[in-house]
Amino acid sequence: MRPRPETKPGPPFLLNSVDRFGRQIAPAVLSVSMEIGPRALAYAQHLIGDPALAMNYFEEAAASVSAAIDEKKASGAPAVRNVAAYLFRTFIRMVDDAKHKEKILDQSLKESGEAQILLSEEAQAETAVLLNEVMETCDRASREVIVLRLEGFSWKEIGKQFDISSHAAEARFSKALDHARKVFKIRRRKG
């Protein structure tokens, strides 16, 4: 039997306690960041390529989440139920935005021979952004309808799963996507 090759442990994941704007990251958020950091960065690297830039965005996201938690506490609004998921989604929204800005810069290349490849990449990025928005902003039933549809379930099958008609299932799907598109546009306008 061949001996198993030893796997080298990766470099330790280190995170600053302030982001590049000097905003503090709360200790609770920092500990969650250390947990999800490596895989969140893997997602960002896949999209934007630069690990240093990805790390900057991650620290920004952690600082924004810390501020949001404090704000919620102060205003008496319901607390964030899952800090890890909240942070992850804030981060991927930032990465998606960065990717979108990069795409705008690349638009002048569209007329070249690589137009086809760029367009498919663009469609991929748009789809990812839209679905991330749905998962962040829509209610559970809508999210489930979206996932089932992506998995090839017919409207009839989805309707059965939720005790609704196939038309209602289809309407829920369209409504969720429209809502996500609207939120996405508003966010873009705000910059």
Next chain:
Amino acid sequence: MLSARRKSKGHKRKPSVDKAFLELGRRHFAEDFPNPTRQGCPKADVLKRLAEKPTQVGDEVLDHITLCSPCYRTYSSFLRELKARRSNRKSQARSRKQPRA
């Protein structure tokens, strides 16, 4: 009659979302969130329950599968199993209804 006439004139209903979107979306969840150390992953039976009886599973599991590609793929395979089982049941029921020759 009306529907037949509509079809012949090419007034087919346009699908609300195209296949490319569904395929890209499925690929996004199945590939873009690698989680090699399987951090925070629920057990396979929880994912199975999410596929079969979603109301019995908490929101956090649904949150997790949309942020973890390995879990999404496992969930997807349970959904496919469920779909296959349902269509088997349907075809069996249909064959039972048909009179024997």
